[in-house]
Ligand code: PEP
């Protein structure tokens with residue numbers, strides 16, 4: 001529930017409210033509102049509104065939660081959240097390109113990718129150094145050495161660095177290098193990790209789970225928001241379907257629906273959504289056309305030798321084509337891509 005406080009609430013009245021909530025085993029956090037501060041209860045929500053709460057001095061009104069997620073919803077914030085890191089802002093009229101290899105492999109690969117991403121108007125260099133691979137026999141990532149190579153390449157080209165964090169154990173290490181922390185599909189419901197990310201001062205890119213509903217996706221975001229970190233970008237990366245001819249099914253309608261359901265920015269990852277290089281550009285164009293706030297694509301200087309996800313990696317030469325198409329499509333939906341950021 002949301003407890004709307006009187007503007008004139010005193011310290012004593014606040015303390016009495018806190019004690020009342022504690023007595024009813026309701027976790028709570030206070031949020032500054034435009035006019036009135038509100039207290040949002042954060043656990044044991046199913047218990048309903050305890051009697052007497054609405055009559056406490058200093059309480060203006062009590063609004064029960066009518067949907068399972070609140071902080072992520074448009075009911076809570078009607079304007080769009082802008083996620084900011086350095087000079088990059090996601091969730092504005094500027095369409096954002098995140099690009100880079102699936103996995104960081106070596107310095108030459110990162111140099112080639114960073115140069116190409118920068119030249120194409122990209123602003124975030126992606127790359128995994130802790131990889132969530134389906135098979136334990138597959139390349140697992142370079143670990144800290146990869147983070148170092150990634151940071152150096154990003155810095156050489158004035159790009160931001162985004163890297164996946166797999167586990168709470170690696171969080172401090174990854175956050176020590178990366179500007180944006182990525183939570184992969186397989187970890188969308190790693191609740192202890194999400195809670196820890198709620199305490200981070202860095203933006204999070206949260207990818208939709210392989211077979212998650214939109215409600216589950218928003219509830220996962222809610223875990224991060226509840227910890228106090230409202231810098232969350234949602235990423236549609238395709239969901240499992242019955243048809244194995246594509247790696248996943250890109251849920252483009254979801255981009256539009258999510259933007260109605262939530263104030264958080266939504267980007268599309270056409271690389272993992274299709275798993276197929278020839279489909280990445282068309283789906284990237286489609287993502288821009290339906291109003292995504294950005295896209296994330298994988299690129300590799302030699303996809304046939306990539307240590308992971310080669311079949312879906314764009315060639316370096318594809319990036320200028322992508323940039324040209326995004327520049328043409330973005331203005332049709334009221335956005336800008338390219339030029340000075
Ligand atoms: C990735 O982006 O590197 C990745 C592993 O994607 P996903 O979690 O969507 O499978």
Ligand code: MN
Pocket residue numbers: 102103272298308309
């Ligand atoms: Mn990948």
